[in-house]
Amino acid sequence: MTPACKILKSHKIEFSLHEYQHDVHAKSFGLEAAEKLNLAVNEVFKTLLVTDTKHYYVAVLPVNHQLSLKKMAAAVGAKKLQMAAPKDAERLTGYLLGGISPIGQKKRLKTIVDASAELLPTIYVSGGKRGLDIGVHPQDLLSVLTAQFADLLDHE
Template identity: 65%
Template sequence: MTPACKRLKQQNIPYSIHEYEHDTHCTNFGMEAAEKLNLNPNQVFKTLLVTDDKSTFVAIVPVTSTLNLKKVSNAFKVKKLHMADPKNAERLTGYLVGGISPIGQKKGLATCIDDSAKEFNRIYVSGGKRGLDIGLAPQDLLGACHKAIFASIKED
């Protein structure tokens, strides 16, 4: 059981576990999950870390989309953000890149979930390791993440 699953269980948040065989040659982890689990890719969300070199934040967008750094900067009310270094992302979250869950991270980081998540009854995010996704309601994800908000943060 990953820290993400433990956190959801502690908070009595209903969720489902979806496992698949991760291809070690695959680098597009989110699309791999959508394809192997036969899910609508618009409902599968990736967890990205961004930083202004003082603070680090979590941004959650559909795997079919690109994060808009200007929009996410506005959402967090900071001047300018860039993608966090993968090693720092692993150190701060306690998860490996490709398996970074927005839930149960080692350090509580402010989180922004793209508004498009609210279009669905259930979305899927990494469960804390490659080959494991968690399905849950967008509002439940909001409650399970640290200082989480919804905002429009993907490229249009």
């Protein structure tokens, strides 16, 4: 039972668990999850950490898209953002890369979920370890994270 699962249970939020055998040679954790769980790539969301060097933020977006740092900066009210260093992401969340869940992180960070999630009945996010995804209603994810929706996708 990962911290993500415990938090969803304690908030009485309905969710489903989806396990798969993680391949250590997979180039993209998110695309691997979509493929192995037989899910559409627009339903599986990755969790990325970004920083303005003073604060850290969490972006949750479909695994088949790139994050627009400009759009994320606008969503959190920062001038300029960059990707967080992997070691910082692991330290702040308490999760390993490829298993970083937006839920149950060690430190609660401002979180933005891509607006495309609003249109889906269920989205799948990391359950807190490689090889485990959680299916959850997007509005429930927002409420448990005190997050908001915004367009985060880089369409270039």
